[in-house]
Amino acid sequence: MDKWKFYTSNEIKPAGWLRRQLEIQAEGLSGNLHRVWPDIRDSKWIGGGREGWERVPYWLDGFIPLACLLEDEEMISTAKRYVDAILAMQEDDGWICPCSKSKRKFYDTWAVQLITKTLKVYYDCSGDERIPDVLSRILKNYYELLRDGEIRLFGWAKYRWFETFLALNFLDERFGEDWIRDLAQILKDRGFDYGSAVGSWEKPRRLWRRKTHIVNLAMMLKSEAVSHDLLGEGYADEAERFRRILDRYNGTAFEGFTGDEVLAGLDPTRGTELCAVVEQMFSYELLFAHTGENRWAEKLEALAFNALPATLDEDMRTHQYVQMVNQIACQKTTPFTPFGTNGPEAHLFGLEPNFGCCTANFNQGWPKLALAAFLHDGNTIISSVMLPCVLKDQGVTIRLETEYPFRNRARYLINTDRAFSFMVRIPSFAKNVVVNGTEMKNEDLRFEIRPGRTEISVGFDTVPVLLPRPNGLFALRVGSLLFSVPVGYDKIPHEYTKRGVERKYPYCDYQLVPKSDWNYAFADTDFTVSYADISDHPFSQSHPPVTVRAEMQKIDWGLKFPFRTVCRKTPKSQTPVSPAEEIALIPYGCAKLRMTEMPKI
Numbered sequence: 030m031d032k033w034k035f036y037t038s039n040e041i042k043p044a045g046w047l048r049r050q051l052e053i054q055a056e057g058l059s060g061n062l063h064r065v066w067p068d069i070r071d072s073k074w075i076g077g078g079r080e081g082w083e084r085v086p087y088w089l090d091g092f093i094p095l096a097c098l099l100e101d102e103e104m105i106s107t108a109k110r111y112v113d114a115i116l117a118m119q120e121d122d123g124w125i126c127p128c129s130k131s132k133r134k135f136y137d138t139w140a141v142q143l144i145t146k147t148l149k150v151y152y153d154c155s156g157d158e159r160i161p162d163v164l165s166r167i168l169k170n171y172y173e174l175l176r177d178g179e180i181r182l183f184g185w186a187k188y189r190w191f192e193t194f195l196a197l198n199f200l201d202e203r204f205g206e207d208w209i210r211d212l213a214q215i216l217k218d219r220g221f222d223y224g225s226a227v228g229s230w231e232k233p234r235r236l237w238r239r240k241t242h243i244v245n246l247a248m249m250l251k252s253e254a255v256s257h258d259l260l261g262e263g264y265a266d267e268a269e270r271f272r273r274i275l276d277r278y279n280g281t282a283f284e285g286f287t288g289d290e291v292l293a294g295l296d297p298t299r300g301t302e303l304c305a306v307v308e309q310m311f312s313y314e315l316l317f318a319h320t321g322e323n324r325w326a327e328k329l330e331a332l333a334f335n336a337l338p339a340t341l342d343e344d345m346r347t348h349q350y351v352q353m354v355n356q357i358a359c360q361k362t363t364p365f366t367p368f369g370t371n372g373p374e375a376h377l378f379g380l381e382p383n384f385g386c387c388t389a390n391f392n393q394g395w396p397k398l399a400l401a402a403f404l405h406d407g408n409t410i411i412s413s414v415m416l417p418c419v420l421k422d423q424g425v426t427i428r429l430e431t432e433y434p435f436r437n438r439a440r441y442l443i444n445t446d447r448a449f450s451f452m453v454r455i456p457s458f459a460k461n462v463v464v465n466g467t468e469m470k471n472e473d474l475r476f477e478i479r480p481g482r483t484e485i486s487v488g489f490d491t492v493p494v495l496l497p498r499p500n501g502l503f504a505l506r507v508g509s510l511l512f513s514v515p516v517g518y519d520k521i522p523h524e525y526t527k528r529g530v531e532r533k534y535p536y537c538d539y540q541l542v543p544k545s546d547w548n549y550a551f552a553d554t555d556f557t558v559s560y561a562d563i564s565d566h567p568f569s570q571s572h573p574p575v576t577v578r579a580e581m582q583k584i585d586w587g588l589k590f591p592f593r594t595v596c597r598k599t600p601k602s603q604t605p606v607s608p609a610e611e612i613a614l615i616p617y618g619c620a621k622l623r624m625t626e627m628p629k630i
């Protein structure tokens with residue numbers, strides 16, 4: 030049983046900087062993908078001839094909650110149009126994917142699993158009562174085909190079997206039929222056992238394998254949490270065991286893993302795929318709700334406030350396939366690639382650099398984070414991630430005013446006609462927690478709220494910390510935010526057409542060519558934090574909402590052979606080659622070109 034439950038987009042409404050971020054997403058690629066990208070516009074899912082597998086379900090998985098959170102009528106009707114077309118495709122036996130009966134045997138049923146996850150999201154947002162029956166028919170048919178050996182679990186479906194459980198758990202709660210548990214067991218038995226792959230995570234190799242595939246691993250972290258109840262198994266916190274091993278051998282400063290696109294070790298110039306960032310966030314949202322453990326929410330914040338905004342341009346029109354922690358340029362490195370099995374343009378900002386999965390899948394990142402702001406259980410409401418929003422839950426309204434993570438203050442304005450218990454999660458890095466003017470212990474806050482109006486003001490301090498990283502490097506972190514030396518750049522657009530897909534301004538490719546120095550080291554451990562207004566683009570390199578001034582000195586970093594636009598994994602020399610200068614470091618999520626892991630001299 031999940032410890033806490035999620036609210037829906039009817040109950041949580043974004044405000045402040047979060048609302049603005051979602052509006053940018055809607056005005057950017059997410060809200061226009063069905064106009065500009067043939068794989069969504071003309072997909073087989075809606076009767077066209079283009080991709081009929083993961084791309085439409087991926088996109089809808091983010092587009093639907095985005096539309097509902099913003100209460101955007103045009104987007105809501107677009108979502109409904111897509112869902113109606115998909116439902117109309119369902120065959121008499123329950124099969125719903127755009128694949129003829131004779132070809133089902135060869136169809137990777139990852140798309141069956143994914144469309145059930147997406148339709149569950151649609152149900153949560155719309156309450157459309159057609160969905161439970163549609164889901165039941167899809168999965169009962171899936172069960173019968175697998176049981177009778179008419180199809181096999183292979184390819185991505187074998188490695189992502191647990192994704193089916195989001196819909197299966199819902200169906201079990203609603204219908205409780207025996208076949209649901211039987212299908213759960215078949216999926217677990219025939220699906221890949223990640224426990225058998227641990228050894229391959231310890232020695233990352235440039236060999237494309239599904240068991241070291243970064244997106245599979247990001248998804249896999251939630252597998253035990255979503256499946257063990259239905260399977261009648263206990264909970265052993267496998268996610269923590271797996272995460273620790275992945276982190277030890279492939280961890281990044283933003284609490285993710287390198288994977289370009291298989292695990293890539295501890296080099297801050299290797300890539301992390303965008304799909305893995307949003308999938309890891311979703312895993313941590315579910316793990317926090319399932320266990321109530323603070324550590325998962327803190328890791329969620331680290332990814333959401335650093336890795337996600339860093340790899341999307343500030344207008345959210347373009348994205349990278351992979352981001353690098355030390356990223357001094359985003360320029361093609363042809364003919365060689367700095368990435369394991371990804372091409373030399375995977376770190377460009379564009380419509381679908383390297384491959385189009387992230388173009389469809391990135392959409393879920395911000396909307397699902399917004400939906401994780403508050404959780405509930407019985408008569409308890411939990412403030413899980415401090416995000417500006419309004420919660421409406423059966424006679425309770427909570428307006429959360431905050432500029433977190435850019436400031437460490439929050440004001441809860443509560444108006445309720447019923448009594449309830451209220452919990453505010455306090456991150457472990459918080460110091461000097463003050464509530465309504467009174468100093469408190471640094472731990473989660475609990476309140477018994479009575480009917481009427483209540484106001485709770487929470488504030489705490491965060492201090493700059495130089496986190497030791499592998500290879501003798503350090504990263505500066507203040508609360509959930511990582512800070513980087515920003516590198517100035519020229520943005521060079523490139524319009525072209527490839528495989529029938531037009532890259533046209535503003536959804537074309539961009540190379541970022543550096544025009545300021547990047548070869549720095551930390552020269553002191555005194556840091557000064559200063560604040561500015563949050564601009565119209567919360568994660569802007571030119572107007573960062575918070576900066577940290579630090580004494581830095583240049584060193585001879587050197588370039589990684591044979592590249593002219595990739596820095597070395599570690600500096601060639603740590604001897605200063607310039608006097609100390611004061612540099613304003615900015616949030617990692619704001620810095621499109623940046624140095625994050627640097628030595629201390």
Ligand SMILES: [Zn+2]
Binds near residue numbers: 303305388390
């Ligand atoms: Zn991807």
